[in-house]
Amino acid sequence: MSIDVSGVNKRYGEFVALQDINLTLPTGQLTALLGPSGGGKTTLLRIIAGLETADSGSVVIEGVEATRLPVQKRNVGFVFQHYAAFKHLSVARNVAFGLEIRKKPKDEIRAKVDELLRLVHLDAFADRLPSQLSGGQRQRMALARALAIEPSVLLLDEPFGALDAKVRKELRDWLRRLHDEVHVTTVFVTHDQEEALEVADEIVVVNEGRVEQVGSPDQLYDAPANEFVMGFLGEVTVLGGVRLRPHDVEMTTAPVPGALEGRVVRALRVGFEVRVTVDVAGQDAPVTVVMTRTHARSLGLEPGTAVWLAPAEGATAVASATPAARPAPEAVAG
Amino acid sequence: MTVALEGRPGRARPTLVNHNLTTASGIGLGVSMIWFSLLVLIPLTAVLVTASSGGWAEFWRSITNEQTRAAIRLTVMAAASVTLVNIVAGTAIAWVLVRDRFPGKGLLELVIDIPFALPTIVAGLVLVSLYGNDSPLGLHLANTSGSVYLAFLFVTLPFVVRMVQPVLEELDMEVEEAAASLGAGRATIFRRVVLPSLAPAIAAGAALSFARAMGEYGSLVLLSGNLPFESEVTSVRILSAIENDNQAAAASIAAVLLVISLLVIVALDILQRRVARRG
Ligand SMILES: Nc1ncnc2c1ncn2[C@@H]1O[C@H](COP(=O)(O)OP(=O)(O)O)[C@@H](O)[C@H]1O
Numbered sequence: 001m002s003i004d005v006s007g008v009n010k011r012y013g014e015f016v017a018l019q020d021i022n023l024t025l026p027t028g029q030l031t032a033l034l035g036p037s038g039g040g041k042t043t044l045l046r047i048i049a050g051l052e053t054a055d056s057g058s059v060v061i062e063g064v065e066a067t068r069l070p071v072q073k074r075n076v077g078f079v080f081q082h083y084a085a086f087k088h089l090s091v092a093r094n095v096a097f098g099l100e101i102r103k104k105p106k107d108e109i110r111a112k113v114d115e116l117l118r119l120v121h122l123d124a125f126a127d128r129l130p131s132q133l134s135g136g137q138r139q140r141m142a143l144a145r146a147l148a149i150e151p152s153v154l155l156l157d158e159p160f161g162a163l164d165a166k167v168r169k170e171l172r173d174w175l176r177r178l179h180d181e182v183h184v185t186t187v188f189v190t191h192d193q194e195e196a197l198e199v200a201d202e203i204v205v206v207n208e209g210r211v212e213q214v215g216s217p218d219q220l221y222d223a224p225a226n227e228f229v230m231g232f233l234g235e236v237t238v239l240g241g242v243r244l245r246p247h248d249v250e251m252t253t254a255p256v257p258g259a260l261e262g263r264v265v266r267a268l269r270v271g272f273e274v275r276v277t278v279d280v281a282g283q284d285a286p287v288t289v290v291m292t293r294t295h296a297r298s299l300g301l302e303p304g305t306a307v308w309l310a311p312a313e314g315a316t317a318v319a320s321a322t323p324a325a326r327p328a329p330e331a332v333a334g
Numbered sequence: 335m336t337v338a339l340e341g342r343p344g345r346a347r348p349t350l351v352n353h354n355l356t357t358a359s360g361i362g363l364g365v366s367m368i369w370f371s372l373l374v375l376i377p378l379t380a381v382l383v384t385a386s387s388g389g390w391a392e393f394w395r396s397i398t399n400e401q402t403r404a405a406i407r408l409t410v411m412a413a414a415s416v417t418l419v420n421i422v423a424g425t426a427i428a429w430v431l432v433r434d435r436f437p438g439k440g441l442l443e444l445v446i447d448i449p450f451a452l453p454t455i456v457a458g459l460v461l462v463s464l465y466g467n468d469s470p471l472g473l474h475l476a477n478t479s480g481s482v483y484l485a486f487l488f489v490t491l492p493f494v495v496r497m498v499q500p501v502l503e504e505l506d507m508e509v510e511e512a513a514a515s516l517g518a519g520r521a522t523i524f525r526r527v528v529l530p531s532l533a534p535a536i537a538a539g540a541a542l543s544f545a546r547a548m549g550e551y552g553s554l555v556l557l558s559g560n561l562p563f564e565s566e567v568t569s570v571r572i573l574s575a576i577e578n579d580n581q582a583a584a585a586s587i588a589a590v591l592l593v594i595s596l597l598v599i600v601a602l603d604i605l606q607r608r609v610a611r612r613g
């Protein structure tokens with residue numbers, strides 16, 4: 001196992017930032033630490049790197065007990081959200097930095113830097129200063145710099161967080177491809193569930209200093225361990241005391257056994273899909289249903305139309321902690 | 335086609351665009367040049383004109399006078415040494431003030447500015463009472479060249495500290511953490527990552543410190559006793575030349591100080607650029 005975190009606790013004064021974290025991340029995988037801002041993701045990543053010390057617990061990297069090792073000795077590559085470029089050094093010398101520290105021969109350094117700059121598509125920019133690069137290019141430089149020392153693990157803290165949406169999407173696809181090529185054990189922090197679902201082999205959901213769930217994107221999406229994970233990975237609506245995805249609600253215009261009756265409040269077209277808001281009798285919050293435009297048109301939905309709602313077969317559902325005002329069976333019309 | 339183009343007078347661009355300067359920056363440049371000329375260029379030229387009024391031989395004789403040479407040597411030596419001390423100590427003090435937390439930090443912040451706040455003659459009195467003939471510290475520096483070094487140290491202390499401090503505060507700690515994760519130890523991080531960022535500020539502080547020392551008068555005149563060949567500095571030399579009604583000699587010494595200061599400032603700038611690009 002590549003990274004083994006056990007029993008890690010961290011406080012800042014009275015504030016508990018991490019609480020009994022136990023985590024095992026296998027070699028060669030791309031893992032996402034996913035969770036809301038302030039949940040403790042950065043703190044955990046920095047403890048793994050040795051940039052922060054845990055109050056208790058241990059960190060083992062590639063079988064080496066690293067808890068007491070300073071960051072210099074852990075052989076981890078760390079990529080920061082705001083690039084942390086060496087502003088006075090050219091792109092090539094930024095990438096060479098770790099190798100120069102290790103006193104590698106000059107020609108070996110040059111060859112390695114050339115290879116890495118090609119890998120991150122910056123070979124044409126070797127002699128530029130970081131200030132002459134775009135955000136995305138700077139982050140690729142930072143990645144090459146971290147990879148240069150052939151780290152046991154690569155840690156990235158919201159690496160695309162400071163970039164605009166388009167570059168962000170490009171870079172995350174590129175990170176996935178790069179990882180398939182380089183195979184270094186990688187952990188990246190993100191608060192964007194789409195990014196985690198798209199890129200990661202495994203996702204660790206972190207919230208309020210605790211690990212909520214660990215699993216593959218499919219496992220997390222299809223079988224969330226609790227309300228929080230379900231809510232964080234995608235949109236959720238409550239139907240008769242059950243939380244489920246808006247696209248997992250089946251809607252009919254004729255009564256169906258077991259379905260709840262409601263009235264359409266509005267139908268909003270967003271691109272290729274239609275979001276329908278439905279008031280269900282005896283339920284405080286309206287239900288949101290998402291369907292294709294074709295389906296919506298075939299139902300002929302208008303504000304006020306009576307509809308019947310039921311969870312689709314095989315829908316991901318979690319019992320709601322906030323029960324609906326009335327038990328489900330009584331609300332069934334028919 | 336030509337006709338069609340000519341038929342659009344509205345597209346003609348204002349001629350202003352063809353200039354490199356906008357009106358605002360043009361006025362700005364003009365005002366600063368006039369200001370600079372009034373305050374700096376004209377007085378400097380006047381010094382040089384006065385210095386050369388007696389001809390080259392007269393100029394040379396004034397500045398090679400034994401007593402004057404001794405004063406110049408002492409002033410330049412003391413100013414240079416004190417500047418070197420300030421480069422190291424000033425950077426260290428700034429570092430401690432920004433990066434460390436310790437009791438009495440607020441007091442230290444205050445103490446550093448005292449040389450700025452005190453009128454120099456008051457500083458001179460303080461130095462006399464501390465290091466004069468009845469020194470409570472047992473350090474008797476009156477009438478020695480040591481008093482010149484001491485006075486220079488006192489008045490130039492804040493320059494490097496106050497130039498470096500804000501730059502250090504703005505430094506991104508993550509850059510240092512990145513260097514650490516790449517294997518750099520504390521000393522290497524300082525030399526290769528921090529120092530290049532601080533170099534311009536250190537050089538600016540050093541230049542101010544050197545220039546201030548070269549012209550210092552008030553803080554040392556009481557303690558040093560102005561003994562020729564021992565503790566007499568150039569500013570005192572200039573004053574006595576003027577008292578003897580020898581304007582040309584005074585201006586000649588001033589011209590030498592001017593040239594030395596310029597050379598040092600240029601040298602510091604070259605050095606600074608080297609360090610900032612290294613790493
Ligand atoms: N150096 C620190 N001092 C005090 N509180 C901190 C420090 N670093 C982080 N925290 C707190 O710990 C919590 C977790 O922070 P962080 O790990 O940065 O979360 P995330 O990366 O998930 O957004 C936050 O509430 C933050 O305010």
Ligand SMILES: [Mg+2]
Nearest residue numbers: 041042043158
């Ligand atoms: Mg964070």
